[in-house]
Amino acid sequence: MRLHIDWIDETNEVTADQTNLIAELLNYAAEVEHVPAGAEVSVSFVDNERIRIINREYRGKDQPTDVISFALEEMGEGEIEIVGAEMPPMLGDIIISVPKAKEQAEEYGHSLMRELGFLAVHGFLHLLGYDHETEEEEKEMFAKQEQILEQYGLRR
Template sequence: MGLQLAWSNEQDKMEITQELIDLLDRALQIAGQAEGITEGEVALTFVDDEAIHELNRDYRGIDRPTDVLSFAMNESLEEEPEIVYELEEDEELDDLTDVLGDIIISVDRAKAQSEDYGHSLEREIGFLFVHGFLHLLGYDHQDAASEAEMMGKQEAALAEVGLVR
């Protein structure tokens, strides 16, 4: 099966091009390889600030929009998000065990942050995607050491696909 990227677009503020998806898929493969992850599926959804605000409020108790949310399939929250997967005709329930989790990116936040940081929107979306992927694997940035480790891993993957500042 390999490491797979499944994506959907639930916003209308930015066209999601195949070039962007291909770039994110390459970043996923590189970050996955660096972490020894060769199997699984990552579901990526592009949303606007309103949608991510609602998710952030409902699942994290934070009443404001954020840039990226990650929901790992192996995490146990008090209240798991209700994520419904429809089986394709040739797909079996066992195939879902390879789902690593969901990453939701606010295109509104990504646009604003790319302007604030002075780099491309593609770079910011790539950063948020790899950041979300590392969260799916259990990385966090609660202290300076873990933040530095996570940042180093993100920057290494992004540099390999040409998404530098």
């Protein structure tokens, strides 16, 4: 496996089969994106209240959302880059709302696994620097995530 993934399930609702599939999917995405072996990422599954608080504190939006990512490799203003020999990249955190994923799976008419996979890949691409602030960025990011999901075999 290319990635080291730390799992946190605050909901106790995500099955071992679901986390295994997400791990395979994220490792596939890491391969497609040429992420160095040994890179680390954290994936947390939370409820709507927890993600609402995170969304409010970090994005100024007092409402639940489906996924939030925090990239650790991005350099902020005034930060000093730490360079070490053979240090694996610490990509960051992906936080997924399980109730939102269930709601959206039903709304879009596909499986919960497809929605969890979509949200995990979406968050992962954010960690790699993809964004959707502009129409051009959105087109690129959404095409990339659909390509990864389709090629992996996690279809609608």
